[in-house]
Amino acid sequence: MRPSSHAELVVFDCDGVLVDSERLSVEVDRRVLAEFGWHLSAEEIVHRFVGRSGAHFRAEMETHLGRVLPDDWEAPYERWYADAFEKELEAVSGVAAAIDAIRVPICVASSGSHAKIRTTLGLTGLLQRFEGRIFSAEDVDDGKPAPDLFLHAAASMGVEPSECIVVEDSRFGVEAARAAGMRVLGYAGGLTPADWLADANAVFTDMAELPALLGSIPRR
Numbered sequence: 001m002r003p004s005s006h007a008e009l010v011v012f013d014c015d016g017v018l019v020d021s022e023r024l025s026v027e028v029d030r031r032v033l034a035e036f037g038w039h040l041s042a043e044e045i046v047h048r049f050v051g052r053s054g055a056h057f058r059a060e061m062e063t064h065l066g067r068v069l070p071d072d073w074e075a076p077y078e079r080w081y082a083d084a085f086e087k088e089l090e091a092v093s094g095v096a097a098a099i100d101a102i103r104v105p106i107c108v109a110s111s112g113s114h115a116k117i118r119t120t121l122g123l124t125g126l127l128q129r130f131e132g133r134i135f136s137a138e139d140v141d142d143g144k145p146a147p148d149l150f151l152h153a154a155a156s157m158g159v160e161p162s163e164c165i166v167v168e169d170s171r172f173g174v175e176a177a178r179a180a181g182m183r184v185l186g187y188a189g190g191l192t193p194a195d196w197l198a199d200a201n202a203v204f205t206d207m208a209e210l211p212a213l214l215g216s217i218p219r220r
Contacts, residue, residue: 014110051170094207147180
């Protein structure tokens, strides 16, 4: 008998999956790191940081600098990110229509802070679709690639991990979903190369494909 592919919950990452923020964030990240004398290319930033939490970003900076940063170290740069988002942020192409075609519950589980998630979803007109179903790395001890955030989201939504399908665009997110015992679709329509998502059940580049893909991935 063919295994059932039905999912009870679709868990979306936010940056790069719902909102086209990563190209903006990576450029600002590059500028911030350069302020501290750490000059990385956009590709290096994607490899090191995309899909990880702000706490990880800070920890990597402290390791590189060899010193502890003050608690308010980000304050001078927060406006840089806010300006970029307010001027240029858009929803990922086709994602609103894809969400509206999904007939099971959905939620967000992102490495961003609650404030950032709400801001970016609000700027792109997506917030109402996820109101009350937003989960952040701030909610758990260990962010992606640990499974904690996805397990927290599933438990909060009252769904078993095996009944969930995650939509991710980072290798750390794919790793976290697999560790949580969830099926995962890798979105390669943004900055992350498709081969970095090879551990996903399937990789796609067009959000129009998503609703059909959700019904094609059998349970483990």
